[in-house]
Amino acid sequence: MDKKYWVPALEKADGILRFIAEESYQYRLIDLSNHLGIHKSSMYSLLNTMEALNWIDRDANDTYAIGSATGRWGNSYVQGQDIVASFHREAIVTRDRIQETIQLAKLEGNEVLYLAKEEAPTMVRLASGPGMKFPAHVTALGKVLLSFVTDTVLDELYPSQELVGATENSLKTKADLIKQLRIIKDEGIAFDEQEVIVGFSCVAAPIRSRSGGAIAAVSCSMPQHIWKQKKDIAIVEIRQLADRLSQL
Numbered sequence: 001m002d003k004k005y006w007v008p009a010l011e012k013a014d015g016i017l018r019f020i021a022e023e024s025y026q027y028r029l030i031d032l033s034n035h036l037g038i039h040k041s042s043m044y045s046l047l048n049t050m051e052a053l054n055w056i057d058r059d060a061n062d063t064y065a066i067g068s069a070t071g072r073w074g075n076s077y078v079q080g081q082d083i084v085a086s087f088h089r090e091a092i093v094t095r096d097r098i099q100e101t102i103q104l105a106k107l108e109g110n111e112v113l114y115l116a117k118e119e120a121p122t123m124v125r126l127a128s129g130p131g132m133k134f135p136a137h138v139t140a141l142g143k144v145l146l147s148f149v150t151d152t153v154l155d156e157l158y159p160s161q162e163l164v165g166a167t168e169n170s171l172k173t174k175a176d177l178i179k180q181l182r183i184i185k186d187e188g189i190a191f192d193e194q195e196v197i198v199g200f201s202c203v204a205a206p207i208r209s210r211s212g213g214a215i216a217a218v219s220c221s222m223p224q225h226i227w228k229q230k231k232d233i234a235i236v237e238i239r240q241l242a243d244r245l246s247q248l
Contacts, residue, residue, distance in 0.1 A: 024065035032220045056061040094241045100222040104142035107145040110157040140204035144190035148214040169194045201227040
């Protein structure tokens with residue numbers, strides 16, 4: 001691995017976490033300093049910061065254990081792994097009802113990363129698939145996830161007022177995006193009507209965490225001529241799929 005931009009303090013913190021994870025509340029500052037070869041003053045600063053961030057916990061005997069923050073990370077990781085398996089199990093039901101392709105994605109910066117897909121038994125195949133990324137503002141999946149982002153984060157993701165579209169139907173400005181995100185937030189659902197590919201439309205709904213945030217989203221895409229026939233049922237089914245996955 002290229003260590004040109006390596007951060008030694010993070011490497012030391014990682015070493016501390018790994019060490020105390022093996023034996024909770026067994027080691028004091030001096031013990032950790034000796035075992036890990038980190039000077040006492042540096043170890044004090046690291047432990048003090050990590051404790052404040054809830055990365056570690058200190059008891060009355062000044063010994064340390066893994067903190068509550070790492071538990072939340074673990075839960076988030078497991079949930080992220082489980083969501084794909086749950087998606088495949090639940091999305092099959094939705095796919096068979098609508099007879100159209102269902103997809104799962106999460107937000108990565110100002111893009112959506114596709115995680116999984118249940119392909120419809122039709123001759124039409126979507127260009128998107130697991131591992132692929134698309135600009136979030138042109139997709140229903142991306143827009144429904146962006147509706148959960150704070151204004152500050154949105155400004156960081158979109159520093160320019162102009163947006164690069166995929167088709168002539170894509171949103172052109174940040175102001176247009178913000179206006180649409182407010183509607184999506186209220187309605188809990190988003191649409192892509194020929195904004196990624198001309199001739200295809202899509203509906204998406206968020207998968208919510210227990211705290212109410214959005215951890216991912218599911219969508220249903222179909223050719224435009226079918227969209228006119230199935231839009232209403234697709235909205236109902238995608239909402240129900242997202243609700244089922246949110247409760248797992």
